[in-house]
Amino acid sequence: MAHQRSSQRRLSRDSDTEDIVALLAPRLAHFAGVARTEHVTRAAREMNVPQSTLSRALARLEQDLGVDLFARHGRTLSLTPAGHTFLASVERALAEIERAADAVRADADRTTGKVAFGFLHTLGAETVPGLIHAFRADHPRVRFSLVQNYGEAMLERLRAGELDLCLTSPVPDAPDLVGRRLDEQRLRLVVPADHRLAARRRVRLAEAADEPFVTLEPGYGLRRITDAVCEEAGFRPRVAFEGEEAETLRGLVAAGLGVALLPPPAVPRPGVAELTVTAPRAVREIGVAWLAGRTDTPPVAAFKEFLLSRRGRLLP
Structure with missing residues (x-):
């Protein structure tokens, strides 16, 4: 036996x-x-x-x-x-x-540990470098693993355990995630410099109802916002091009391919005019998200607290 x-x-x-x-x-x-x-x-x-x-x-x-x-x-x-x-x-x-x-x-490690941090492409030029610079004034040895992507892709990487935190838009509302609104960003109607509306400073979005739009691909948060704001203005945008990056769209607007609803650029781009949209309200919320129930390491907890302390003044 x-x-x-x-x-x-x-x-x-x-x-x-x-x-x-x-x-x-x-x-x-x-x-x-x-x-x-x-x-x-x-x-x-x-x-x-x-x-x-x-x-x-x-x-x-x-x-x-x-x-x-x-x-x-x-x-x-x-x-x-x-x-x-x-x-x-x-x-x-x-x-x-x-x-x-x-x-x-x-x-x-509390002083030399790592934060895996994701963010939208449109926040990469100024917002994220500024945040990391400010955070490292008090935590100079904390390391960052950075991922730049569109919102849904980053949320999937949160769920997969590949990211600790991400800056995204819109703020997610899902039972397995925690999202906190940090700031909002006004979107502008971007038109070619020789466009009939280019001399204006303000515009109602309905005035662009007959224009071709260049937009981000379906699945991007900014695309969903564009579709929703246009619907609120009473029309469905006629899409001439779908891309993956906002500055590419801005370049295509300058080339006369269409108009776009975009956040402000990090650096003004020649060849376009950027108009304030007076109606409907065209904004996108920026928030931070993390996986519900996960215990933070000390460096992640410190960076999360830092981000939450920037509510209302996240954007430059």
Whole structure:
């Protein structure tokens, strides 16, 4: 019966890899410690574990693998050829685990840790560099991993655990996310410099109802806002081009391809006129989002608190 139980625990060659890892991983450090000292008592003392625990771990490891890793010589041990082969891989695996542990501890360090931060393309020229510069005045050694993308893509990366925080628009309303409004940005009707409306400073959006529009692709927050504001103004925009980046649209407006509803540029662009939209109200909310229920590391908590403290004055 004992032999049968032992055989049942033994791993077959076609065992699932995840099962093998789950079974063997807790015993690898014990094996490496005994292999280093070639003595169970000495290894148990160095590793601060009971000798009986260590002996049982080695016996089970050999049973699970179905091979002898050690040759016993009284109180001392020596590695078998199979043990030497196994040890080389175990030492590499343990070293990799140690490096991974060091990396995640470093990322969570209060003063030198890392924040994985996403933001919209339109916030990359001025807003985000200014925020990071201001934050690092008090946290000079905190590191940032930055991702620039459109809103929905960043929210998916939040859900996947690839980002800690992101600046996005519109502010998400989903049960698995937390969103906080930080500021709002007035959108402008951008027209070519020689356009019939270019000499105006203000315009009702309905006055552009017959114009071709250049817009971002469906799925972008700014595209949804453009469609909604145009609908409120009483028309559906006639789309001449769909792009992925606001400044590209601004260039296409300058080339006469159409008009666009866009946030202010970081630097004024020649060839276009930017008009204040008086009706309907054309704004986009900018907010910060994070995954609900996740515990923040100290650097992430500090940066989140900093962003929330900038409510109403996030944008330059």
